[in-house]
Amino acid sequence: MILTDPPYCVGVSSNSTKSSIIDNRMVLPFFELVFSEYERVLKEGAPLYINTDWRTYPLLYETFCSHFSMRNLIVWDYMWMKAGLYYRFTHEFIMYGTKGKRKRRFDGAQTDIWRIRCINYTDVKNKFHQTQKPTELIQRILQNDTDLGDTVLDSFMGSGSTGVACVQEGRNFIGIEQERRYFEIAQRRIEEARACRS
Template sequence: MRLNYIDNCDCLEGLREVPDNSVDLIVTDPPYFLSMGHAGSSTNARGGTSEQLNTNRCFNDLAICTPFYKQLFAEYKRVLKDDGSFYFFTDWRGYAYYFPLLNAELPVRNMLVWDKKSGPGSFYGFAHELIIFGTYKPKNKAGCGTNVWRMSGFNSGAKSTNGDKVHPTQKPWEVIAKAIEDSTEPGAVVLDTFMGSGTTAVACLRTGRNYIGFELDEKYHAIAEQRIAGAVDELLGV
């Protein structure tokens, strides 16, 4: 089985090569396009536009995404081992959409709140993200602790250990490493179908796990490869 690679392709295409029952953990952060509805804005009764208030969205607008996610989650079920686990990042707009689709295929156990301590935005700052967590394991480290993770985001200190952001929705590697260490042992196989700048691969290298990943965007794929090379040099003390 091929390990420790990120292919520059659509994840549904890349997943075809991943054998059944071969992955210990899926940790992934899909594109947050769910916040987008139809283009254009309409004025509501109080004079706000749908863009400003971001409340005029309808899940029917996402009908085009549903076949993709149904196929993706069926693939997750196929590749995940019988004692595997998964962490699926989303935000307050996406949770209600993803939950029933994911829960139809895999054993969702909890919704984690990643408290980033501070965040940008008006109408209260966006200081948290959500993670849909599930596992087939009756017991693992993930059973300890609470479903709130208080870990710095890029606005509250993660720059000191991650450097400047190289992807707009980049996660601090420590947050991914927590998911990895809570749910797997060294040597495990971790899948990220939306690698972005390669944070999951970097976290795997630093925690002694193997990674498999896909990234559609050529530019971010190249950035991910650079970050992996940097992490390898660091581990080798180059």
């Protein structure tokens, strides 16, 4: 599985002015490269879950679909109000797709709206990254769409929440993070999760 939360690259352009849809399109070559690499390394029939938001989703949809079969768009209602001028933000999107065909592995009664409290509400003292996701959200994905011993790739691992959830759920984990500070936080959190499990 690929399960990752890439930078949304929205909001402000390089000269610190508010960006437009044209500015945001500059990220498309980056995501074309990323999705090409995901297609290369992902096994046939395997799933991928990509976090995004309402501004980036329209830009990513076509590129995503040129490499994978789009299965659904999950709405994560984090039951918390973030900033917002014209209605406060209370959700994010998770693009769900597969490389080729894949039989559904989770209960058919599950919906595409998930109400899971964000870390700001549940565990703010253990918040190490601005966009850190709760392990409960990641565990749900792992439980739904992987088996014990499966390998999960997070190429934008931040503070390592996906790695922690993989340890807790008995999955193998490959994480990539370019900022050393966050890499070291992720490494520590994953090692602590392993110690708790053993």
